[in-house]
Amino acid sequence: MIGAIAIGLAAGIVAGLLGVGGGVLFVPGLVIFLGLDQHQAEATSLLAIVPVALVGSYRQDRYGNVHRADALALGLLSIVGAAAGVALANELSGSVLRDAFAGLMLVVAAQLVDRTLRARRAAAAARAGARATPEDHLD
Amino acid sequence: MSAERPPWRPGKLVAIGTLAGLFSGLFGVGGGSVIVPLLILWLGYEERGATATSLAAIVFIAAFAAAVQGLYGNVNLLDAALVGIPAIGGVLIGTWLQQRLPTGSIALLFALVLVASAVELVLR
Numbered sequence: 001m002i003g004a005i006a007i008g009l010a011a012g013i014v015a016g017l018l019g020v021g022g023g024v025l026f027v028p029g030l031v032i033f034l035g036l037d038q039h040q041a042e043a044t045s046l047l048a049i050v051p052v053a054l055v056g057s058y059r060q061d062r063y064g065n066v067h068r069a070d071a072l073a074l075g076l077l078s079i080v081g082a083a084a085g086v087a088l089a090n091e092l093s094g095s096v097l098r099d100a101f102a103g104l105m106l107v108v109a110a111q112l113v114d115r116t117l118r119a120r121r122a123a124a125a126a127r128a129g130a131r132a133t134p135e136d137h138l139d
Numbered sequence: 140m141s142a143e144r145p146p147w148r149p150g151k152l153v154a155i156g157t158l159a160g161l162f163s164g165l166f167g168v169g170g171g172s173v174i175v176p177l178l179i180l181w182l183g184y185e186e187r188g189a190t191a192t193s194l195a196a197i198v199f200i201a202a203f204a205a206a207v208q209g210l211y212g213n214v215n216l217l218d219a220a221l222v223g224i225p226a227i228g229g230v231l232i233g234t235w236l237q238q239r240l241p242t243g244s245i246a247l248l249f250a251l252v253l254v255a256s257a258v259e260l261v262l263r
Contacts, residue, residue, distance in 0.1 A: 001221060004218055004221035004222050005221055005222075005225045006225075007222055008221065008222035008223060008224065008225035008226040008229060009225040009226065009228060009229040009232075010229065011222070011226050011229060012225065012226035012227060012228060012229020012230040012231075012232070012233060013229040013230070013232050013233040013236070014229075014233060014249060015226070015229070015230050015233060016229065016230040016231065016232060016233020016234040016235075016236070016237065017233035017234075017236055017237050017240070017242060017245060018233075018242060018245065018246050018249060019171075019190050020171075020172075020249070022169070022226055023163075023166070023167055023168025023169050023201075024168055024172075024253070026167070026222055026226075027166070027167050027168070028256045028257075028259075028260055029222070030218065030222065031260060031263075032256070032259060032260070032263075034218060036215065036218065039211075039213045040213050040214075040215055041167065042166060042167025042208070042213070043167060043205065043208030043209070043211070043213030043214045043215070044167075044213075044214055044215045044218050044219045044222070045167040045168065045219075045222075046163070046167050046201045046204045046205035046208055046214075047201075047205040047208075047209075047214050047216070047219035047223065048218075048219045048220075048222045048223030048226065049168070049169050049197065049201040049205075049223070050198060050201050050202050050205065050223070051223050051224065051226075051227055052223060052226045052227055052230055053169060053194050053195070053197040053198045053201060054198050055227050055230060055231075056194045056230055057191065057194040057195035057197075057198060059234070060190075060191035060194060060195070061191070061195065063191070065187050065188055065190075065191030065192075066188075066191045066192050066194075066195045067184075067188060067191075067192045068195070070152065070178075070182070070192055070196075071192045071193075071195035071196045072195075072196075072199075073152050073156065074152060074155060074156045074159065074174065074192075074193075074196035074199075074200075075156070075195070075196045075197075075198065075199025075200055076156070076199065077152060077153050077155075077156025077157065077160075078156040078157065078159050078160030078163070078170075078196070078199065078200040078203060079160065079203045080157060080160065081156065081157035081158060081159065081160025081161040081162075081163075081164065082160035082161070082163055082164040082200055082203040082204040082207060083160075083164065083203070083204075083207050084160070084161055084164065085160060085161040085162065085163060085164020085165040085166075085204065086164035086165075086204055086207040086208050086211070087164075087207075088161075088164070088165055089164060089165050089166075089167075090211050090213075097165075098260055098261070099261055100165075100166070101166055101167075101260065102257035102258075102260045102261045103257075104166055104168070104172075105253045105254070105256060105257040105260070106253070106254060106257050107172070108172055108253060109250040109251075109253040109254050109257075110250075111172060112246045112247070112249060112250045112253075113246075113247060113250050115246070116243045116246045116247055116250075119243060120243060
């Protein structure tokens, strides 16, 4: 029980810090630390995501960042895909699904590294640009 | 978002929604790693709006997928509550920390944790 609470807290902190959703942490956490099988872990992760996304999007909406009509459209339009995805997951064996999920984790890791390196390059370019402005030569 | 609307916008929304649903249902995740890049690439969103809109869409997507998983009897309600409720507090802490910490190094560290967890998952 303490393990589950710790997983939730840690996953939430990373989600808030990096904007990478809870699911990619909930699922391996539920498998590795709570001993759920891959199917149970995925299903349980989905339900755990709902309150987190609800609170997060409420805050984002107050900042005016949510395009409400598109969010609602995407949510409602996802229902066929979601049902098909769940049906497909339940057709696959636990080990195939687990290996595919490990692949997804590697993709998310690569996305994070790429995003970080691009942000660093942009920051470095901005600093170089600032140094090159004429104002710098006045002092 | 810009006032000019790209052609085939409804078609693109259908495609993104369906792909995100498939991804979410198959992997038990929200689908943000599909939605965010596609909103930027296909619908001209900037990153902040894409992330926020994706998060709001995920409320519905994850709820649908969880409901279908519930029909298969795979949802563990107690564990979902034990993980999901502390995660709300975690998100608030993480968002607060984001304004005060250099997130780049943390992102790289976290990428390493993901790779290690993926290896652990496969080798179990």
